[in-house]
Amino acid sequence: MKAKETRLTSWGHNLHADMTAFRPERLAKLCEAVRIAKPGGTIAYGDGRNYGDLSLRDGGTAIMTGRLDRFLAFDEGAGTITVEPGITFADLQAFALPRDFLPPVTPGAGLVTLGGGVASDIHGKNHDRDGSLGNHIDWLDVVLADGSCVRTSRKERPDLFAATVGGCGLTGIIAAIGLRLRRHRANAVKTREFRVRDLEHYFELMTEHRNTSTYSVGWVDALQRAPHLGRGIFQTGEPVDDPSIKSRGRTYSVPFTFPDMTLNRFSVALFNEVYYRRIPTGGRSRIVDYDAFHHPLDAVKNWNRFYGRGGFYQFQCVLPDETAFSGVKALLEKVATAQAASFLGVLKTFGAGGLGHLSFPRSGVTLSLDIPARAETLALMQSLEATTLEHGGRLYLAKDAVMSADGFAQMYPRLDEFRAVLDKYDPDEKFGSEMSRRLKMRTAT
Numbered sequence: 001m002k003a004k005e006t007r008l009t010s011w012g013h014n015l016h017a018d019m020t021a022f023r024p025e026r027l028a029k030l031c032e033a034v035r036i037a038k039p040g041g042t043i044a045y046g047d048g049r050n051y052g053d054l055s056l057r058d059g060g061t062a063i064m065t066g067r068l069d070r071f072l073a074f075d076e077g078a079g080t081i082t083v084e085p086g087i088t089f090a091d092l093q094a095f096a097l098p099r100d101f102l103p104p105v106t107p108g109a110g111l112v113t114l115g116g117g118v119a120s121d122i123h124g125k126n127h128d129r130d131g132s133l134g135n136h137i138d139w140l141d142v143v144l145a146d147g148s149c150v151r152t153s154r155k156e157r158p159d160l161f162a163a164t165v166g167g168c169g170l171t172g173i174i175a176a177i178g179l180r181l182r183r184h185r186a187n188a189v190k191t192r193e194f195r196v197r198d199l200e201h202y203f204e205l206m207t208e209h210r211n212t213s214t215y216s217v218g219w220v221d222a223l224q225r226a227p228h229l230g231r232g233i234f235q236t237g238e239p240v241d242d243p244s245i246k247s248r249g250r251t252y253s254v255p256f257t258f259p260d261m262t263l264n265r266f267s268v269a270l271f272n273e274v275y276y277r278r279i280p281t282g283g284r285s286r287i288v289d290y291d292a293f294h295h296p297l298d299a300v301k302n303w304n305r306f307y308g309r310g311g312f313y314q315f316q317c318v319l320p321d322e323t324a325f326s327g328v329k330a331l332l333e334k335v336a337t338a339q340a341a342s343f344l345g346v347l348k349t350f351g352a353g354g355l356g357h358l359s360f361p362r363s364g365v366t367l368s369l370d371i372p373a374r375a376e377t378l379a380l381m382q383s384l385e386a387t388t389l390e391h392g393g394r395l396y397l398a399k400d401a402v403m404s405a406d407g408f409a410q411m412y413p414r415l416d417e418f419r420a421v422l423d424k425y426d427p428d429e430k431f432g433s434e435m436s437r438r439l440k441m442r443t444a445t
Helices: 027-036 089-099 114-119 158-164 199-209 265-277 290-294 303-307 324-338 377-390 405-411 415-425 434-438
Strands: 004-009 016-022 042-045 061-064 071-075 080-083 137-143 149-153 173-180 188-196 215-220 232-240 284-289 312-320 345-350 364-372
Touching: 027 061, 027 137, 027 173, 042 114, 071 089, 080 089, 089 114, 089 290, 114 173, 137 158, 149 158, 158 415, 188 199, 188 215, 188 290, 199 215, 199 232, 199 324, 199 345, 232 265, 284 290, 312 324, 312 377, 324 364, 324 377, 364 377, 377 405
Parallel strands: 016 061, 042 061
Antiparallel strands: 004 016, 071 080, 080 173, 137 149, 137 173, 188 232, 188 284, 215 232, 215 345, 312 364, 345 364
16 A cells, blocks of 8 residues: 655644655555554544644654545434544535534534544534533444454443543544434524623623523633633524525635734734624624534634744633633633733533543533744743643643643543553554653553
């Protein structure tokens, strides 16, 4: 099977790896690629939407899943579907909606692959009600280190299932996914948007709508300090069917990488002010296209080019309900003091924790921020990690590029269970990434 030497890049455009890439198109070729890949650094690579180093390994082997993009089976009566890992959430949505089904979980980016979604136990705007992706998976077919393909579920090889869901691709390469859809006729979302004065107001709204809205999410202006710290826009939504609503249609592209100086505290402050003021003081209600509600950034291809050649990092944490307010307040104060030019800040609530050993969600509040990569950014990210730990929270592996190994071990209490499964199914450590090396995910030493 032919391979190609290639340079792969994170979505944050600040991390690169020179890798040997295989592009299998069928299961047999996928098994062959895994079998002949050299040990120590084989990892799946989907659509390149991972923000950090989860899918990169310099000098390693990339199993490119983009051509494994078929719908294998659909049972309309049972509401179940079988897909290959290269199918994107946008593909799944385009298939499901005309058949009066909804994806059970829809992340903020539609071009993320289902395989990547499983490896990150991805969540959407409905986590309080429906949990993360792993809660809706019936089974997985996984190609192990020896090239064999096995099925795993909650009943069949349950240890492998718990390690694969949210397991960052370290148990093997996902070959097929058995998924349950949600039966609901909808092509749009009826949304209510609230202009939020400050962080206390934000938490009041999140608490009020947490158990009553199907979807809830919000934008936070991360440059604001007291008395406006935490101001933003809070949004709720319900799926509806409205024939008058047409699909978003045209998308736009960023034709070049912006100069690094483009995003600074002045330009971002101006953007944030305009974005905040677009919502009337009393809020507004409207019906929007399903895709536009769930994937607003997909309207602009290559939006990561806005951050310049240096790229950006994303910080995302979840804090337990008990410490969420004080923790988010402390984090936003640090970002505002640093004047980190983040125009993309998201704040929302989570429900119960996921079933994977390394699943990110837990009952609480999650905050995510895009931060341009500058000389001072790493120190800020380390400070945010320390604050997260102080408040009993954890960072999201799918977005991480700088977390410490010690911090990781403290944040994920089921790490030893995860390591035991890797030792069982991949004793020679064929699978690995820059993240697994940085965080010592295979070993504590």
